[in-house]
Amino acid sequence: MTETAARLVLRGTLEPLRLSADTLGAAELPRVIEALEPATRHFVDPARRPDLAARLRALTATATVPSGLSAAREPTPAPAMTTMDARPTTYLVRTEADASHARLAARALCESMGGRGYECQKVATAVSELARNQISYAGGGTIQLIPVQTPRKLLRVRAEDQGRGIPELERVLSGTYRSKTGMGLGILGVKRLADRFEVKTGATGTQVEFEVWL
Incomplete structure (x- = not known):
């Protein structure tokens, strides 16, 4: 490590x-x-x-x-993570501790791929926002970290949950929606942090995928 x-x-x-x-x-x-x-x-x-x-x-x-x-x-004998070792990993998010682990793993993976401080901070912040949204509004979900080397180096993140979806998604993403509960506002922050961003939402759940280019 x-x-x-x-x-x-x-x-x-x-x-x-x-x-x-x-x-x-x-x-x-x-x-x-x-x-x-x-x-x-x-x-x-x-x-x-x-x-x-x-x-x-x-x-x-x-x-x-x-x-x-x-x-x-002291108790971690594994070799340091390298770019060649990095592979897609999925994290189950149910608690604040799970969210913290996913955020830390995302930052560590970004750094192992050669990401700069600002890039890795963007990844960690976006993962944290998505994980906390999953816990608060969907009872949890999953976050998958996917390192990509070609045709360009980037870290792709996929977040999925089985909640009720995000109401007024288009207004949320435009920045004009004001929710009394704060639901969905983290999604706008993730969009602003990402170099590529996609979201699908409905009554059966929400799927978010974003990339940060390294």
């Missing part, structure tokens, strides 16, 4: 627990280690996940208080 990915995983693990790496104490260590395993699974080769799980379990009995990034970096 790259240092950048390790930082993102640790941040995404600690944020839902409302903990800080700077003040983390031994009492919180079991909770952090338990949360680290699902947070890191998207960055570790499936063949190496059992070894990772065993290392994390061993930490609960033998590790001292972690400092900085050591808790996230």
Whole structure:
């Protein structure tokens, strides 16, 4: 795992627990280690996940208080993600923790493909908006990250849910619609962040696909 990915995983693990790496104490260590395993699974080769799980379990009995990034970096033996390793991955979004994991994975994948800071921030922000919309208005959904190398390098994101759809979609996308609940407004933000954007919505759900060019 790259240092950048390790930082993102640790941040995404600690944020839902409302903990800080700077003040983390031994009492919180079991909770952090338990949360680290699902947070890191998207960055570790499936063949190496059992070894990772065993290392994390061993930490609960033998590790001292972690400092900085050591808790996230030490037990992750997988090699750094490279562009050649990157492949489409789908994330199930049901909770805020799921949304955080999808956002962190999107940023890490963008960075592994050579994306610049601004590009990766756009990807992470758009994924976060879509995931939170799915949770708030559709009871959850899925987000798929698709790295593309040719004919141009880009990161494609597909988000699907089975909610009731977005009312007044054309007005939402034009910026003239004002919803009392805020429903659909995140979609406009995603459109503005994306280099290519498509959305389909109806009574059986919503599908959004966007690209950020790298």
